[in-house]
Amino acid sequence: MLLGRFVRGLARSLTCAxxxxxxxxxxxxxxxxxxxxxxxxxxxxxxxxxxxxxxLTFSGDYSGRxxxxxxxxxxxxxxxxxxxxxxxxxxxxxxxxxxxTPLVLDGVLYVTGSNNLAWALDARTGRQFWQYRRNLPxxxxxxxxxxxxxxxxxxxxxxxMVTLDAHLxxxxxxxxxxxxxxxxxxxHVGYAATMAPLVIDGKVIVGIxxxxxxxxxxxxxxxxxxxxxxxxxxxxxxxxxxxSETWPQDAEILARGGGGTWMxxxxxxxxxxxxxxxxxxxxxxxxxxxxxxxxxxxxxxxLDAQTGTLRWHYQFTPHDLHDWDSNHVPxxxxxxxxxxxxxxxxxxxxxxxxxxLDRTTGELLLGKPFTETTxxxxxxxxxxxxxxxxxxxxxxxxPWGSTNFMPPSFNPDLGLxxxxxxxxxATFAPQEPEFVEGRSSFGGVVWIDRDHxxxxxxxIDVQTGERKWEFRYPSATMxxxxxxxxxxxxxxxxxxxFMAFEASTGQNLWHYQxxxxxxxxxxxxxxxxxxxxxxxxxxxxxxxxxxPESRP
Amino acid sequence: xxxxxxxxxxxxxxxxxxxxxxxxxxxxxxxxxxxxxxxRAGAALFGTRCAECHGADAKGISGPDLTxxxxxxxxxxxxxxxxQRGISGSIMPSSSxxxxxxxxxxxxxxxxxxxxxxxxxxxxxERGQEVFSGTCVRCHTVNGRGGHxxxxxxxxxxxxxxxxxxxxxxxxxxxxxAGYRTVTFVTQDGQRVxxxxxxxxxxxxxxxxxxxxxxxxLKADLQELTRVDRSLxxxxxxxxxxxxxLDDLLRYLGTLRDADSNGR
Numbered sequence: 001m002l003l004g005r006f007v008r009g010l011a012r013s014l015t016c017a018x019x020x021x022x023x024x025x026x027x028x029x030x031x032x033x034x035x036x037x038x039x040x041x042x043x044x045x046x047x048x049x050x051x052x053x054x055x056l057t058f059s060g061d062y063s064g065r066x067x068x069x070x071x072x073x074x075x076x077x078x079x080x081x082x083x084x085x086x087x088x089x090x091x092x093x094x095x096x097x098x099x100x101t102p103l104v105l106d107g108v109l110y111v112t113g114s115n116n117l118a119w120a121l122d123a124r125t126g127r128q129f130w131q132y133r134r135n136l137p138x139x140x141x142x143x144x145x146x147x148x149x150x151x152x153x154x155x156x157x158x159x160x161m162v163t164l165d166a167h168l169x170x171x172x173x174x175x176x177x178x179x180x181x182x183x184x185x186x187x188h189v190g191y192a193a194t195m196a197p198l199v200i201d202g203k204v205i206v207g208i209x210x211x212x213x214x215x216x217x218x219x220x221x222x223x224x225x226x227x228x229x230x231x232x233x234x235x236x237x238x239x240x241x242x243x244s245e246t247w248p249q250d251a252e253i254l255a256r257g258g259g260g261t262w263m264x265x266x267x268x269x270x271x272x273x274x275x276x277x278x279x280x281x282x283x284x285x286x287x288x289x290x291x292x293x294x295x296x297x298x299x300x301x302x303l304d305a306q307t308g309t310l311r312w313h314y315q316f317t318p319h320d321l322h323d324w325d326s327n328h329v330p331x332x333x334x335x336x337x338x339x340x341x342x343x344x345x346x347x348x349x350x351x352x353x354x355x356x357l358d359r360t361t362g363e364l365l366l367g368k369p370f371t372e373t374t375x376x377x378x379x380x381x382x383x384x385x386x387x388x389x390x391x392x393x394x395x396x397x398x399p400w401g402s403t404n405f406m407p408p409s410f411n412p413d414l415g416l417x418x419x420x421x422x423x424x425x426a427t428f429a430p431q432e433p434e435f436v437e438g439r440s441s442f443g444g445v446v447w448i449d450r451d452h453x454x455x456x457x458x459x460i461d462v463q464t465g466e467r468k469w470e471f472r473y474p475s476a477t478m479x480x481x482x483x484x485x486x487x488x489x490x491x492x493x494x495x496x497x498f499m500a501f502e503a504s505t506g507q508n509l510w511h512y513q514x515x516x517x518x519x520x521x522x523x524x525x526x527x528x529x530x531x532x533x534x535x536x537x538x539x540x541x542x543x544x545x546x547x548p549e550s551r552p
Numbered sequence: 553x554x555x556x557x558x559x560x561x562x563x564x565x566x567x568x569x570x571x572x573x574x575x576x577x578x579x580x581x582x583x584x585x586x587x588x589x590x591x592r593a594g595a596a597l598f599g600t601r602c603a604e605c606h607g608a609d610a611k612g613i614s615g616p617d618l619t620x621x622x623x624x625x626x627x628x629x630x631x632x633x634x635x636q637r638g639i640s641g642s643i644m645p646s647s648s649x650x651x652x653x654x655x656x657x658x659x660x661x662x663x664x665x666x667x668x669x670x671x672x673x674x675x676x677x678e679r680g681q682e683v684f685s686g687t688c689v690r691c692h693t694v695n696g697r698g699g700h701x702x703x704x705x706x707x708x709x710x711x712x713x714x715x716x717x718x719x720x721x722x723x724x725x726x727x728x729x730a731g732y733r734t735v736t737f738v739t740q741d742g743q744r745v746x747x748x749x750x751x752x753x754x755x756x757x758x759x760x761x762x763x764x765x766x767x768x769x770l771k772a773d774l775q776e777l778t779r780v781d782r783s784l785x786x787x788x789x790x791x792x793x794x795x796x797x798l799d800d801l802l803r804y805l806g807t808l809r810d811a812d813s814n815g816r
Contacts, residue, residue: 095605095615144645145604445599445608473754495753511755 039157039173040105042201046269052527055104058151058196059407060524063332064266064275066409068525071486072532073547078488078500078510080547081534085126087542089113093148097478097519098537101151101196101407103159104526109535110173111542112149112196116163120176123528126544130176132161140164141438142210143192148520150264153197153204155224160204162193168206168222180227184208188438190215196264198274200305203230207261211279211325212440214256219265219276219301221308231308235259235278235296243295253290256435258282259297263327263405268343271360273311274303275332275345279325284399286321286430286443293318298326300347302362312362317351318384321391322428323399323442324350331410331417335462337365346462348408348419350401351375353385354465368465370458371402371421391428398426398448398476406480407522409489411503416468417460418489418503422476425449457481457491459506469506480522490525490534492518498536498543512545514538582628584652584659594660597653605644610664615644619665623711631658667713669809675796680804683797691785694808700764701748702732702785709809714802721798724785734780735759740773748784 040056048061049069059066073081089098093114102111102121108129109121116134121127136143143164153160158179159171165187170179184206185191190213198205203221211217217235222228236257237243247254260279267274278301281287281294298317301310317324331346337356345359352373356366367379375396376385389396400422408419430444455477459468479492488509489501494517500510516539525534534545584590599608605615612618621631635654638646647654684694691702708717719726728734735749735757747761757777758768762784771777786792793801 095613139648440600442600445603447608450613474752493754497753497755499754508754513753513755 040154042155042199045155045199053104053106055102055524055526056154057103057199058101058153058264059266059329062200062267062269064329064407065331065333065412066329066407066481066522066524067411067483067485069485070525070527070532071484072527073484073488073500073525073534074486075488075502075509077547081500081510081512081545082548083512083543084533084546085544087111087119087121087126087128089117089119089540089542091115091117092540096146096148097517097521098539098542099148099150099194099520100537101522101524102535102537102542103152103154104524104528105154107528109542110152110154110159111537112151112161114149115147116149116161118149118152118159118161118171118176120173121542123526123533123544126542132171132176134163134165134169136163137165137187139188139438141187141190141192142213142440143187143194145212145440146192146194146209148194149196150194150520151196153199155199155204158224160197160199160206160224162195162197162206164192164194166191166193166208166210168193168197168204168220168227170224170227182222182227182229184220185210185215185218189213190438190440193262195262198264198267199224200267200269200274203305205265205267205274205276205305207263207265207276207327209260209262211258211260211262211282212284212442214282214435214437214441215260216255216257217259217261217278217297219261219274219303219308221305233301233303233308233310235261235299235301237295246293246295247290248292256282257290257294257297258284259294260325260327262325264329266330266332266345267305268332268359271343272305273359274305275330275359276301276303277326277328277330277347279327280320280323283433283441283443284321284323285428285446286432287319288430288432291319294320298324298351300326300330300345300357300362302359314355314357314362314364314383316347316349316353316355316385321430322351322396322426324397324401325405326350327405328403329405329407331408332359333410333412333462335412335415337463344462346410346417348403348417348421348460350397350404351385352397352402353379354417354419354460356462356465366462366465370419370460370465370467371397371423373397373402394427395425395449395452396428397422398424398453399446400424400476400478404478404520406478406520407482409481409483409522410462411483411485411487411489413485414459414487414503415462416503417462418481418483418491419458419460420455420477420479420481420491421458421470422455422478423453424476425452455494457489457501457506459489459503471501471506471508477518478520479518480520482523482525484525490523490536492521492523492536492538494519496538498523498538512543514541514543516540582632582655582658582662584655585628585662587659590652590656591659591663593653594656594658597649598657598660601647601649602657610661618661619711622662622665623707625707628658628662631661666710667716669709669806675799675801675803677800677804677807679797680800680802683793683801684804687788687793688801694805701760701762703729705805706808709802709806717802717805718798721788721793721801722790723787724783725781725787728781728783732783734782734784735778736780737769737774737777739769746784749779 112118118132120129190210221230265276281297299315352371354370433441433443453476456470456472473493475494477494521537610618689698691699747759751758
């Protein structure tokens, strides 16, 4: 694999030389056309972290672990980590964050930003090769309230990005020019798209946002070459379809049932299954007109990658009334569990529980609270939460949840799952909403008691669900997590600190004040010129860190 | 548990539509000033369009606390314009909502932000000014003069009722606003510092000490870091401030209410 990358790199250099010859008139253009470089292949992405210079998919590999094998930065030397450059996006995000994960290939970063700007940057300096700016309509719906983007997908010489007006665009990696542009759904209704596309063999998998509007969620697969749709899985069944029995028998209600799919899933190439989290039913807080469990909202769905057919599902929060979307990165591991080797998928959920499921069958293996919530403290034998506080006693996890979409990470050597845990206390006041196209329908209001909130980076033992350690932050943070094989965890907080911790103990080893809360983003890391780079988006900046260069 | 006073509000939040036709310019004042129906509709609109950043109670999350705008001397027209035009270069967007919806939101937020003028004012404002100069001015500013350890009180009667102000004077520790919470610690060189916390993260704390010095500290360098529930402001029981002095003081503060309305 590495050799393949080297050969392709060499081919690229030769092509470059050939192009120069062509440009100077010393050769013929047919030399350029002979470039057989396929760019990024499915095999490259499949290899995940094996090429230390690249990060080719949202979580770094298909497993969703966001656990890098890099070991140059260690618990011993991380205190010397230093910013080496800052990129200023020049674009702000109303009420949200700079939520992207950059991809990196051959020393070039591919970065999406808020308001559908995107860039190719020199990973050595942060200097720009090109900028893409989508001409957005001025009547965006959900896209106006959360004008964020979480990253590119990449295949061949193409980049894939979803947009706030609910399109999927393919960009030329070398120029940022649009190769094709297709509509996922009508943004006027309330649809938008913000997640990083997941590229698998011959397919670009995307999800959709807008569960606060009268929308119906789906997961789609598209042809990377043409943008043609290959399949669509609706997260809300149609009338008479399996799952529709968990809704009132009313086509209109099903058609606006919500169930957004706005966070990147993970993929098991052996089982050929895609794991994807689904969002809240619509309206968020008012449930009287949607009695029933409301499948497949607030669930993890396992889809056949070839057909989009549902293989299994697990619903974390039946009949959700608190906007506890389950749009989390599903984290895969192959571990000994209960004396057996199991293929599992793990989710720390917005509802306050940490779950371990068999990812072949969907069987629930473990469900334990990882926050202090009084909503429920255990999962019953039927796999459903035993509800202790329906909200009438107040103090439930707020609508941002006990954690949220900000990526967690998993260190398989330690068997520890690292997650940003939010301890919040909210009171929900549901009201029957009006459904107006293009207008959000939360169905009530929420009071969050900000005198009683904090958060913590928590390490969960995945065998037991027990907390191994925590590091507390003063307010309810929305920053994601990355870990490395050297025994480090990188995380951020609402006050703007980017931090490194010892993975086995939770001891804080390093911090850097970025100047803006780190919101929704998690770090990524790669090697360049023999130095390990660590990158974090924060506010309107992307900052790269490395250990100081050793000079003679 | 959330404050029950705040919980009373959702019952008012019926989604109402405002049908009254409107053809007023942004300079004509708010046509819905004090209109209960419009304010309820404004509350519903606020919940879906503004609350994400400014909080359901308008006291701010990522966006600023809006309930202090009127106290800071803004006008209804100005708030209308900001909602309509947005704030260029910030995350506050412009709005294409109909004028009547924006006015309804303005009416709602103003309702959360202001209290009715004091009634039955019996005190003597001139004597009240003397009380202020003798007792309060060291920590509180009015009309640009005074101390900075406590909040500026020039327009305090716009946002605080007479009862609330009496409570805050008689028992200041009952409720201490963010930015005025007391902290004490010992620095590396053995200095004992007392002040109010302006900002704090995991690693550092930014305070204004009792000498009004703005200073940031690394927590790792501090000992005995203690956040005190009590306000730095002493209790002014009737032994320290008689009922009639209090009356005079409140009368004086009330006179400041509109004195400064053109300034900002």
